[in-house]
Amino acid sequence: MKYLILQNPGHNRVYYNLADQLALAELQIAAEKMQSEVSTVEVELIEGVRYLSLETTELLTDSDLEIVSRLSFVFAIFQQEEDSNCLKPIRKNEYEFVDQKISSLLKYHGKTNELFTKMMVNVGLLASDFNHNETITLLDPVAGKGTTLYEALVYGFDAYGIEMETGAVHEAATFFKKYLETEKFKHNADERRIAGTNKNNEIQIRDFEFAKTKEAFKSGEGIKRIGMITGNAAEAYTYFKKPKFNLIVGDLPYGIYHGNKSFESRSGATRNPSELLEECLPQWMKVLKKGGTIVLAWNSFVVSPKKLSEIFESNGFSVLKEGPYTKFQHMVDKSIKRDIIVAKKV
Numbered sequence: 001m002k003y004l005i006l007q008n009p010g011h012n013r014v015y016y017n018l019a020d021q022l023a024l025a026e027l028q029i030a031a032e033k034m035q036s037e038v039s040t041v042e043v044e045l046i047e048g049v050r051y052l053s054l055e056t057t058e059l060l061t062d063s064d065l066e067i068v069s070r071l072s073f074v075f076a077i078f079q080q081e082e083d084s085n086c087l088k089p090i091r092k093n094e095y096e097f098v099d100q101k102i103s104s105l106l107k108y109h110g111k112t113n114e115l116f117t118k119m120m121v122n123v124g125l126l127a128s129d130f131n132h133n134e135t136i137t138l139l140d141p142v143a144g145k146g147t148t149l150y151e152a153l154v155y156g157f158d159a160y161g162i163e164m165e166t167g168a169v170h171e172a173a174t175f176f177k178k179y180l181e182t183e184k185f186k187h188n189a190d191e192r193r194i195a196g197t198n199k200n201n202e203i204q205i206r207d208f209e210f211a212k213t214k215e216a217f218k219s220g221e222g223i224k225r226i227g228m229i230t231g232n233a234a235e236a237y238t239y240f241k242k243p244k245f246n247l248i249v250g251d252l253p254y255g256i257y258h259g260n261k262s263f264e265s266r267s268g269a270t271r272n273p274s275e276l277l278e279e280c281l282p283q284w285m286k287v288l289k290k291g292g293t294i295v296l297a298w299n300s301f302v303v304s305p306k307k308l309s310e311i312f313e314s315n316g317f318s319v320l321k322e323g324p325y326t327k328f329q330h331m332v333d334k335s336i337k338r339d340i341i342v343a344k345k346v
């Protein structure tokens with residue numbers, strides 16, 4: 001069987017001339033997790049239009065179609081009839097707990113692109129020992145105003161963020177509360193101390209529990225959770241105290257717009273990703289479940305992929321650095337060559 005996938009037109013704007021390379025890498029990683037045997041994954045031009053093609057020995061199973069439908073670049077899926085250019089549209093099998101538009105509503109300087117964020121969440125889950133019909137809990141330890149948390153919520157995951165800038169957490173929590181009210185979710189919003197012993201050292205979490213209906217909220221089974229902590233990523237274990245997360249996904253500070261002076265002077269940390277990771281990984285290892293993955297985006301002009309891998313490995317992680325995992329590097333602007341690292345707790 002041969003399937004052809006049209007890429008979301010927005011993909012070119014995010015990755016310029018590398019849009020097909022990144023889509024191909026995501027599809028190859030997905031192919032490894034599919035039930036169907038996949039023989040070829042490649043980029044193909046038909047009458048001047050670019051598709052991603054996927055050849056399988058049998059029809060895609062429902063679960064495989066769910067995997068393909070969730071990929072960040074997928075706009076439309078077709079099955080190609082044998083020996084012809086006739087394309088039969090295949091309905092996407094997309095599960096959305098909340099509408100995808102949630103992560104595009106807040107606009108601000110320094111926001112991580114939504115499609116790129118979705119891709120990181122997908123790669124993390126595909127590379128982990130878990131899959132999308134399990135209960136998944138995700139942490140973004142450098143959460144900004146929450147793009148990763150909203151992308152996780154689209155998939156129905158519980159999600160927690162740590163962010164050191166009080167203003168960002170406040171804005172994200174205000175936005176999210178308004179969202180729950182506007183969309184008429186049954187919800188509880190709470191603000192409480194998660195660490196620290198007094199007013200001077202306390203760490204606050206803004207916690208939301210919500211469900212689509214009163215009945216689902218009451219039964220407890222339909223409840224989702226989002227939590228936003230104003231704190232330090234390096235203290236993740238102090239806040240969560242157990243291996244709570246299937247996935248850790250984040251876009252590390254680039255040292256250009258996002259750096260925070262007050263934090264640097266408070267802790268002596270720098271914006272260099274390698275120093276931040278040296279400080280954080282021991283705690284992230286403790287909050288990640290076995291079989292879980294970490295996916296982080298960083299500026300590879302500042303630290304090389306090799307150096308970053310060494311830091312992960314010296315902290316006991318297994319880094320995925322073969323094949324498609326090496327194909328995510330792309331220019332964002334003159335000073336940022338963005339890449340992602342995928343590491344697993346085995």
Ligand SMILES: C[S@@+](CC[C@H](N)C(=O)[O-])C[C@H]1O[C@@H](n2cnc3c(N)ncnc32)[C@H](O)[C@@H]1O
Pocket residue numbers: 110111112113141142143144145146147148162163164165168231232233234250251252253254258259260269276
């Ligand atoms: C690239 S931004 C993330 C943007 C986010 N993905 C979004 O779309 O809103 C990185 C964030 O990490 C935060 N940060 C840097 N070091 C941190 C630390 N040690 N603990 C918590 N947050 C940190 C910065 O304040 C910044 O908001």
